[in-house]
Amino acid sequence: MLARVWGACTQFTSATSVLGARAFGSEAFLPCNTAGSSLARSFTGGAAVSARASPLPTPTGRPRLVILGSGWGGARLVKDIDLNQYDVTIVSTRNHMVFTPLLTSTCVGTLEPRCAAVPIVGLRPELEHPQHKLYIAEATQVDPAARTISCTDTTGLTFEVPYDVLTLSTGSQGSTFGTPGxxxxxxxxxxxxxxxxxxxxxxxxxxxxxxxxxxxxxxxxxxxxxxxxxxxxxxxxxxxxxxxxxxxxxxxxxxxxxxxxxxxxxxxxxxxxxxxxxxxxxxxxxxxxxxxxxxxxxxxxxxxxxxxxxxxxxxxxxxxxxxxVGPTTFTTALPFAKTARGRIAVDDCQRVLRQIHASGKAAEPSSVDDVERKDRPQEGSADHEDPSNREVVPNIYAVGDCCASATQPLPALAQVAEQQGKYLARVLNAKAKGGQPSAAQLSPFRYRHMxxxxxxxxxxxxxxxxxxxxxxxxxxxxxxxxxxxxxxxxxxxxxxxxxxxxxxxxxxxxxxxxxxx
Amino acid sequence: MLARVWGACTQFTSATSVLGARAFGSEAFLPCNTAGSSLARSFTGGAAVSARASPLPTPTGRPRLVILGSGWGGARLVKDIDLNQYDVTIVSTRNHMVFTPLLTSTCVGTLEPRCAAVPIVGLRPELEHPQHKLYIAEATQVDPAARTISCTDTTGLTFEVPYDVLTLSTGSQGSTFGTPGxxxxxxxxxxxxxxxxxxxxxxxxxxxxxxxxxxxxxxxxxxxxxxxxxxxxxxxxxxxxxxxxxxxxxxxxxxxxxxxxxxxxxxxxxxxxxxxxxxxxxxxxxxxxxxxxxxxxxxxxxxxxxxxxxxxxxxxxxxxxxxxVGPTTFTTALPFAKTARGRIAVDDCQRVLRQIHASGKAAEPSSVDDVERKDRPQEGSADHEDPSNREVVPNIYAVGDCCASATQPLPALAQVAEQQGKYLARVLNAKAKGGQPSAAQLSPFRYRHMxxxxxxxxxxxxxxxxxxxxxxxxxxxxxxxxxxxxxxxxxxxxxxxxxxxxxxxxxxxxxxxxxxx
Structure with missing residues (x-):
C-alpha cells in the first residue's frame, strides 16, 4: 500500500529537471531584483527596467507544485507545504482565502469584510521569493499530457502554467438546481x-x-x-x-x-x-x-x-x-473521472482518477459507481503491479469540494477540505524529502469529523x-x-x-x- | 445689526404652526410604535401592520428644520442643533458623513472604509424619535414660495419635503474643468x-x-x-x-x-x-x-x-x-443668487440671497460682484428698514462648499464648512429659544483658520x-x-x-x- 502511494510520486521528481528546463530555462528571464528595492530607483533606473515583461518564476530545479484555488483546501496546503522542497504557483480568482463561517457576520456589519478575507501572501511570508508565484486568474483547462494548465486573467489574457505536481482545489459553486432567476x-x-x-x-x-x-x-x-x-x-x-x-x-x-x-x-x-x-x-x-x-x-x-x-x-x-453546491464549469470540463454528482473522482489518497473509456464508446465522465468498481485500490499489491495505479492520473491531486473519494464520499464541508489540504501537504512534503516515508505519512486520507x-x-x-x-x-x-x-x-x-x-x-x-x- | 439678523427668523416661528398643520396634519399618520418593538410581533401583528405606508414625521408643532446634505457643514449642524426646539429632516444621498481627511488612507488599506464614514444616526441618538427623519435621496429643487423641497430616491420615486427652516449643505463636486474623459x-x-x-x-x-x-x-x-x-x-x-x-x-x-x-x-x-x-x-x-x-x-x-x-x-x-471643486447641478439649478464661481451667494450670516433681476431682463445667476454691491448689509440700519433684508430669502441658510459669502469669500475647506455648521446651529438654537439672544450668538459668521x-x-x-x-x-x-x-x-x-x-x-x-x- 505504502509502496503504491509512493510509486506514483517518484515520477514527478524525475520529470522535474526536464520540465523545469523546458518551462523556465528558455525564457529571457530578468532577475527580479535588478531594479533595486526602492521606488525611487524606478525613475533613476531608466528605460531598461520599465520595459521588462512580467518575470516568470526563478528556476531552482525543485518540482513545481501548482495549486488551483485558494479556499479551505488550497489555503491549508499553501500553509503546510514545505517551500524548501517545492516551488509553488498558486492560481486563484481571489488573492485571499475566504473564511466562510464569518461571511454571515459581514452581511450585517458585525464584522468588516477584511475579517473574513485572509490574504494568501499573509499565510506564508516566504511566498515573496521569486521562485513562487501567485496568479489571480481563472484556470480553464488542464492538459495532463503536456503537464500544463491553461489560464485566463480578467483582461482576457491567456497563459499556460507548467506543473510537476498539480493540486485541484477549485471548490464548488452555489447550485441553483435549475431554478430560473x-x-x-x-x-x-x-x-x-x-x-x-x-x-x-x-x-x-x-x-x-x-x-x-x-x-x-x-x-x-x-x-x-x-x-x-x-x-x-x-x-x-x-x-x-x-x-x-x-x-x-x-x-x-x-x-x-x-x-x-x-x-x-x-x-x-x-x-x-x-x-x-x-x-x-x-x-x-x-x-x-x-x-x-x-x-x-x-x-x-x-x-x-x-x-x-x-x-x-x-x-x-x-x-x-x-x-x-454543485460542480463548477471548470470541474465539469476536466478530462478526469467524475462522481455521479459531477465532482472529480479521487482515490483514498486524494489522487485524481483517469476518465474511464467504455469499450467502443467515446470518453465520458463516469459515475461514482464506475470509479468504485474499477479503481478501488487492491490492498497489499505491489505498486508497479497494482492495476488500479493505471487509473490514477500521475501527479494530479484534488482536495475539497471539487472532488469526492469514490470509496469514502464526504460532504462539501470546510473541515473536509481543510483536513484534505493538511493531509496532502504531509504526503507531498514526505515524498519530496526522499528516503522511505513513514507509514503515518503515507496512509490514505481519513476524515475526522470535528x-x-x-x-x-x-x-x-x-x-x-x-x-x-x-x-x-x-x-x-x-x-x-x-x-x-x-x-x-x-x-x-x-x-x-x-x-x-x-x-x-x-x-x-x-x-x-x-x-x- | 443684531436686530436685523433676528428679524429674519421671527418669520418662521410664526409660519410654523400653519406649515406644520398643512404638511403633517392632513396626512393619515400611523404612529410608529403600533407594531410593538420586536420583530416577532410583525408576524403575530397581522396584515394591518404590514400594509402601512412609510410614516411621515410625527407632528409636534415645533419648526421643521430641513438639512440638505450630510457633509462637514450639515453633519456639524445635525450634531449641534437643539432637537428639543426643532424637528429635523435630513435629506442626503449618503447615510453617513464622509470624514474626508481619512479617505486617502482607505485607498491603500491603512484604514477600513468604515473609519472614514460616520453614520448620521450615530451623531445624535435622539434622531430615532419619530418627529425626526433621515431620507436617503437627492434633493432636486427648492420652492421658496411653497416652502418645499423636491426630492428623488434611487428608485426614481419623487416626493416633497416641507420646511420651516432650510439649510443647504449639499457641498460641491469634483471639477473636471471641461477636460474630456x-x-x-x-x-x-x-x-x-x-x-x-x-x-x-x-x-x-x-x-x-x-x-x-x-x-x-x-x-x-x-x-x-x-x-x-x-x-x-x-x-x-x-x-x-x-x-x-x-x-x-x-x-x-x-x-x-x-x-x-x-x-x-x-x-x-x-x-x-x-x-x-x-x-x-x-x-x-x-x-x-x-x-x-x-x-x-x-x-x-x-x-x-x-x-x-x-x-x-x-x-x-x-x-x-x-x-x-465646482458647484453641483443642484446648486446651479437653485433659484437663488450665485457667486461668479456658481456657488450660492450668502450674506455674512449664512443667509441665502435672492436672485437679482436685472431691469428688463429675465432672472439670471448674478456674479459675486453684483451680490456684494447690492446686498451688503448696511451697518446700523434698523431691521425692518434695512434694504438688504429684502434680498434675503427668508429662512433659507447655506453652509460649506455649496455657498460663498459675498463679503467674505472663503475657500471650499472642511474647516470652513464645519465652522459654518457650528455657527448656524448656535444661531438657530438661539432663535428658537425666543427671548432676546445675546450678541455673541447672533453676530455674523467669522472664520478662524485653524x-x-x-x-x-x-x-x-x-x-x-x-x-x-x-x-x-x-x-x-x-x-x-x-x-x-x-x-x-x-x-x-x-x-x-x-x-x-x-x-x-x-x-x-x-x-x-x-x-x-
Missing part, C-alpha cells in the same frame, strides 16, 4: 463580494422603505428578506439578521424595524445534518425570534417576487440563496459533536462562545484573529455598522 | 465609494502586472499611477501610496514593487495654499520618495492614456483626479498654522503625529475614533490590507 435576482453567500452586496441591498432597502410616498405594499416588499435554504449558512444568516434588526435597526427606527419580516424557506428540514434535538432547538429559536419558517421548494425567482412549488407567491426585497456548529442569533448556537453513541449536543450561550472561540482559533492568520476579535469587541460597544456607500 | 476614466477622491474603487483598481493592476505573457509596456502601464492635482488630497494620496508600495507591496514582491511609478501632475504649484518653505519641503520629500512631479495641464484622458497641454502622452493604469495640514508619506507631514507675522510651520514626524491626533479628535463619533486608532495600530503591527474582492 436565481443567478439574476438572488444573492449567493459564498464570498466576500456576496456578503458586501447583501449588506448593501439590506441597508438600501431599509433606507428606501422610509421614503415618504412609498406605498404600504412596496414598503412591505422592501422590508421582506427571504432566505432560501435551511443549512448552517441559511440559519446563521437568518439568526444574525434578527440580531441586526432587533439590536441595531430597532435603535434607529423602532417602527420600521418592527415592519421587517424574515422568511426562511427550506424544502426538507432545517439543519438536516444535525441531531434531532438541535434541529428542534434551532427551529424553535428562529421562530421565537420572529423568523417565519416555510416548508417548500422555490420554483422561480423574479425581480421582486418568487413562486413556491405549491403556487404561493412571495414578494421580497432581498433574497439570499444558500441551498446546496462536529457541526451553527449560530442561531441572540447569542446562542447549536453544536453537534456527534461522537457515535455518546452523541454530544450543546445549545445556548455556551455554544455561542464556543462557536466564536473555535472560529477565532481556526482563522488563518494572527492579523485576522486580531481584526475579528477587535470587531466583535467594537460591535459589542458601539453596535453594528449601518453606513453604506 | 475625466468622468469616464479617472477616479475622483471625494467619498468612500471613490476610495474603495481606487483601492480595488490599484490591487487589480498590481495583480494583473504579474501575469505571465504580460508585455513590458503593458506591465509598465498597469504599474503607473497618475495623480492629477497637487493640493492636499493629491499630495496625501501620493504620499500614502509610496508608503503602501515601499512597506507593503515591497514585502510581497520586491521586483514588482520597484516597477511601480507614481506621477503627480500639477498645473501651478504643489500645496499652493501653504507657506513657501513647506511647499519646498513637500516637493523634495515626494521626489525623494520616488514620485515624479510633472508641471502641466491635462488636456484629455482616454481609457489607458492621457495627454498634457505640451503634447506629452502618458500611459496609466490608475488615474486619480483631485484638482478643484491651519492647514498634509501628510507627505513616510511618517511625515507639513503643518501651516499661518498666524499672521509669526507664521508657524512644522514638518517631519512631529507634524505627522500632530496630523493623526488632530484628525482623531475631530472625528465625529467615539466609534470612529476607536476604529481609526485600532486600524492604525493594526496596520503598524500587520501592514496594510492587500485583499481584494
Amino acid at each position: 436565481v443567478e439574476e435576482h438572488a444573492h449567493f453567500l459564498r464570498d466576500v463580494a456576496n456578503a458586501t452586496a447583501i449588506r448593501s441591498t439590506l441597508i438600501k432597502n431599509w433606507m428606501l422603505a422610509n421614503i415618504p410616498g412609498r406605498t404600504g405594499p412596496e414598503r412591505c416588499r422592501l422590508l421582506h428578506i427571504v432566505v432560501v435554504g435551511g443549512g448552517p449558512t441559511g440559519v446563521e444568516f437568518a439568526g444574525e439578521l434578527t440580531d441586526f434588526i432587533q439590536k441595531d435597526l430597532h435603535k434607529i427606527d423602532p417602527a420600521r424595524a418592527s415592519d421587517i419580516k424574515v422568511t426562511l424557506i427550506e424544502a426538507v428540514e432545517l439543519l438536516s445534518a444535525f441531531d434531532g434535538r438541535l434541529r428542534e432547538y434551532a427551529s424553535q429559536r428562529l421562530t421565537r425570534r420572529g423568523i417565519k419558517i416555510v416548508k417548500g421548494l422555490v420554483k422561480e425567482i423574479r425581480e421582486t417576487d418568487l413562486t413556491l412549488d405549491n403556487g404561493d407567491k412571495m414578494e421580497y426585497g432581498l433574497c439570499v440563496w444558500s441551498t446546496g 462536529g457541526s456548529m451553527a449560530t442561531t442569533g441572540g447569542g446562542s448556537a447549536v453544536i453537534d459533536l456527534g461522537k457515535g453513541k455518546s452523541h454530544l449536543t450543546f445549545t445556548g450561550i455556551k455554544s455561542y462562545l464556543a462557536w466564536r472561540s473555535a472560529y477565532l482559533t481556526k482563522l488563518g492568520s494572527w492579523r485576522n484573529r486580531f481584526f475579528t476579535a477587535g470587531n466583535w469587541f467594537m460591535t459589542t460597544l458601539f453596535g453594528r455598522d449601518v453606513s453604506r456607500w | 475625466v468622468e469616464e476614466h479617472a477616479h475622483f477622491l471625494r467619498d468612500v465609494a471613490n476610495a474603495t474603487a481606487i483601492r480595488s483598481t490599484l490591487i487589480k493592476n498590481w495583480m494583473l502586472a504579474n501575469i505571465p505573457g504580460r508585455t513590458g509596456p503593458e506591465r509598465c502601464r498597469l504599474l503607473h499611477i497618475v495623480v492629477v492635482g497637487g493640493g492636499p488630497t493629491g499630495v496625501e494620496f501620493a504620499g500614502e501610496l509610496t508608503d503602501f508600495i515601499q512597506k507593503d507591496l515591497h514585502k510581497i514582491d520586491p521586483a514588482r514593487a520597484s516597477d511601480i511609478k507614481v506621477t503627480l501632475i500639477e498645473a501651478v504649484e504643489l500645496l499652493s495654499a501653504f507657506d513657501g518653505r513647506l511647499r519646498e519641503y513637500a516637493s523634495q520629500r515626494l521626489t525623494r520618495r520616488g514620485i515624479k512631479i510633472v508641471k502641466g495641464l491635462v488636456k484629455e484622458i482616454r481609457e489607458t492614456d492621457l495627454t498634457l497641454d505640451n503634447g506629452d502622452k502618458m500611459e496609466y493604469g490608475l488615474c486619480v483626479w483631485s484638482t478643484g 491651519g492647514s495640514m498634509a501628510t507627505t508619506g513616510g511618517g511625515s507631514a507639513v503643518i501651516d498654522l499661518g498666524k499672521g507675522k509669526s507664521h508657524l510651520t512644522f514638518t517631519g514626524i512631529k507634524s505627522y503625529l500632530a496630523w493623526r491626533s488632530a484628525y482623531l479628535t475631530k472625528l465625529g463619533s467615539w466609534r470612529n475614533r476607536f476604529f481609526t486608532a485600532g486600524n492604525w495600530f493594526m496596520t503598524t503591527l500587520f501592514g496594510r490590507d492587500v485583499s481584494r474582492w
Whole structure:
C-alpha cells in the first residue's frame, strides 16, 4: 500500500529537471531584483527596467507544485507545504482565502469584510521569493499530457502554467438546481463580494422603505428578506439578521424595524445534518425570534417576487440563496473521472482518477459507481503491479469540494477540505524529502469529523459533536462562545484573529455598522 | 445689526404652526410604535401592520428644520442643533458623513472604509424619535414660495419635503474643468465609494502586472499611477501610496514593487495654499520618495492614456483626479443668487440671497460682484428698514462648499464648512429659544483658520498654522503625529475614533490590507 502511494510520486521528481528546463530555462528571464528595492530607483533606473515583461518564476530545479484555488483546501496546503522542497504557483480568482463561517457576520456589519478575507501572501511570508508565484486568474483547462494548465486573467489574457505536481482545489459553486432567476435576482453567500452586496441591498432597502410616498405594499416588499435554504449558512444568516434588526435597526427606527419580516424557506428540514434535538432547538429559536419558517421548494425567482412549488407567491426585497453546491464549469470540463454528482473522482489518497473509456464508446465522465468498481485500490499489491495505479492520473491531486473519494464520499464541508489540504501537504512534503516515508505519512486520507456548529442569533448556537453513541449536543450561550472561540482559533492568520476579535469587541460597544456607500 | 439678523427668523416661528398643520396634519399618520418593538410581533401583528405606508414625521408643532446634505457643514449642524426646539429632516444621498481627511488612507488599506464614514444616526441618538427623519435621496429643487423641497430616491420615486427652516449643505463636486474623459476614466477622491474603487483598481493592476505573457509596456502601464492635482488630497494620496508600495507591496514582491511609478501632475504649484518653505519641503520629500512631479495641464484622458497641454502622452493604469471643486447641478439649478464661481451667494450670516433681476431682463445667476454691491448689509440700519433684508430669502441658510459669502469669500475647506455648521446651529438654537439672544450668538459668521495640514508619506507631514507675522510651520514626524491626533479628535463619533486608532495600530503591527474582492 505504502509502496503504491509512493510509486506514483517518484515520477514527478524525475520529470522535474526536464520540465523545469523546458518551462523556465528558455525564457529571457530578468532577475527580479535588478531594479533595486526602492521606488525611487524606478525613475533613476531608466528605460531598461520599465520595459521588462512580467518575470516568470526563478528556476531552482525543485518540482513545481501548482495549486488551483485558494479556499479551505488550497489555503491549508499553501500553509503546510514545505517551500524548501517545492516551488509553488498558486492560481486563484481571489488573492485571499475566504473564511466562510464569518461571511454571515459581514452581511450585517458585525464584522468588516477584511475579517473574513485572509490574504494568501499573509499565510506564508516566504511566498515573496521569486521562485513562487501567485496568479489571480481563472484556470480553464488542464492538459495532463503536456503537464500544463491553461489560464485566463480578467483582461482576457491567456497563459499556460507548467506543473510537476498539480493540486485541484477549485471548490464548488452555489447550485441553483435549475431554478430560473436565481443567478439574476438572488444573492449567493459564498464570498466576500456576496456578503458586501447583501449588506448593501439590506441597508438600501431599509433606507428606501422610509421614503415618504412609498406605498404600504412596496414598503412591505422592501422590508421582506427571504432566505432560501435551511443549512448552517441559511440559519446563521437568518439568526444574525434578527440580531441586526432587533439590536441595531430597532435603535434607529423602532417602527420600521418592527415592519421587517424574515422568511426562511427550506424544502426538507432545517439543519438536516444535525441531531434531532438541535434541529428542534434551532427551529424553535428562529421562530421565537420572529423568523417565519416555510416548508417548500422555490420554483422561480423574479425581480421582486418568487413562486413556491405549491403556487404561493412571495414578494421580497432581498433574497439570499444558500441551498446546496454543485460542480463548477471548470470541474465539469476536466478530462478526469467524475462522481455521479459531477465532482472529480479521487482515490483514498486524494489522487485524481483517469476518465474511464467504455469499450467502443467515446470518453465520458463516469459515475461514482464506475470509479468504485474499477479503481478501488487492491490492498497489499505491489505498486508497479497494482492495476488500479493505471487509473490514477500521475501527479494530479484534488482536495475539497471539487472532488469526492469514490470509496469514502464526504460532504462539501470546510473541515473536509481543510483536513484534505493538511493531509496532502504531509504526503507531498514526505515524498519530496526522499528516503522511505513513514507509514503515518503515507496512509490514505481519513476524515475526522470535528462536529457541526451553527449560530442561531441572540447569542446562542447549536453544536453537534456527534461522537457515535455518546452523541454530544450543546445549545445556548455556551455554544455561542464556543462557536466564536473555535472560529477565532481556526482563522488563518494572527492579523485576522486580531481584526475579528477587535470587531466583535467594537460591535459589542458601539453596535453594528449601518453606513453604506 | 443684531436686530436685523433676528428679524429674519421671527418669520418662521410664526409660519410654523400653519406649515406644520398643512404638511403633517392632513396626512393619515400611523404612529410608529403600533407594531410593538420586536420583530416577532410583525408576524403575530397581522396584515394591518404590514400594509402601512412609510410614516411621515410625527407632528409636534415645533419648526421643521430641513438639512440638505450630510457633509462637514450639515453633519456639524445635525450634531449641534437643539432637537428639543426643532424637528429635523435630513435629506442626503449618503447615510453617513464622509470624514474626508481619512479617505486617502482607505485607498491603500491603512484604514477600513468604515473609519472614514460616520453614520448620521450615530451623531445624535435622539434622531430615532419619530418627529425626526433621515431620507436617503437627492434633493432636486427648492420652492421658496411653497416652502418645499423636491426630492428623488434611487428608485426614481419623487416626493416633497416641507420646511420651516432650510439649510443647504449639499457641498460641491469634483471639477473636471471641461477636460474630456475625466468622468469616464479617472477616479475622483471625494467619498468612500471613490476610495474603495481606487483601492480595488490599484490591487487589480498590481495583480494583473504579474501575469505571465504580460508585455513590458503593458506591465509598465498597469504599474503607473497618475495623480492629477497637487493640493492636499493629491499630495496625501501620493504620499500614502509610496508608503503602501515601499512597506507593503515591497514585502510581497520586491521586483514588482520597484516597477511601480507614481506621477503627480500639477498645473501651478504643489500645496499652493501653504507657506513657501513647506511647499519646498513637500516637493523634495515626494521626489525623494520616488514620485515624479510633472508641471502641466491635462488636456484629455482616454481609457489607458492621457495627454498634457505640451503634447506629452502618458500611459496609466490608475488615474486619480483631485484638482478643484465646482458647484453641483443642484446648486446651479437653485433659484437663488450665485457667486461668479456658481456657488450660492450668502450674506455674512449664512443667509441665502435672492436672485437679482436685472431691469428688463429675465432672472439670471448674478456674479459675486453684483451680490456684494447690492446686498451688503448696511451697518446700523434698523431691521425692518434695512434694504438688504429684502434680498434675503427668508429662512433659507447655506453652509460649506455649496455657498460663498459675498463679503467674505472663503475657500471650499472642511474647516470652513464645519465652522459654518457650528455657527448656524448656535444661531438657530438661539432663535428658537425666543427671548432676546445675546450678541455673541447672533453676530455674523467669522472664520478662524485653524491651519492647514498634509501628510507627505513616510511618517511625515507639513503643518501651516499661518498666524499672521509669526507664521508657524512644522514638518517631519512631529507634524505627522500632530496630523493623526488632530484628525482623531475631530472625528465625529467615539466609534470612529476607536476604529481609526485600532486600524492604525493594526496596520503598524500587520501592514496594510492587500485583499481584494
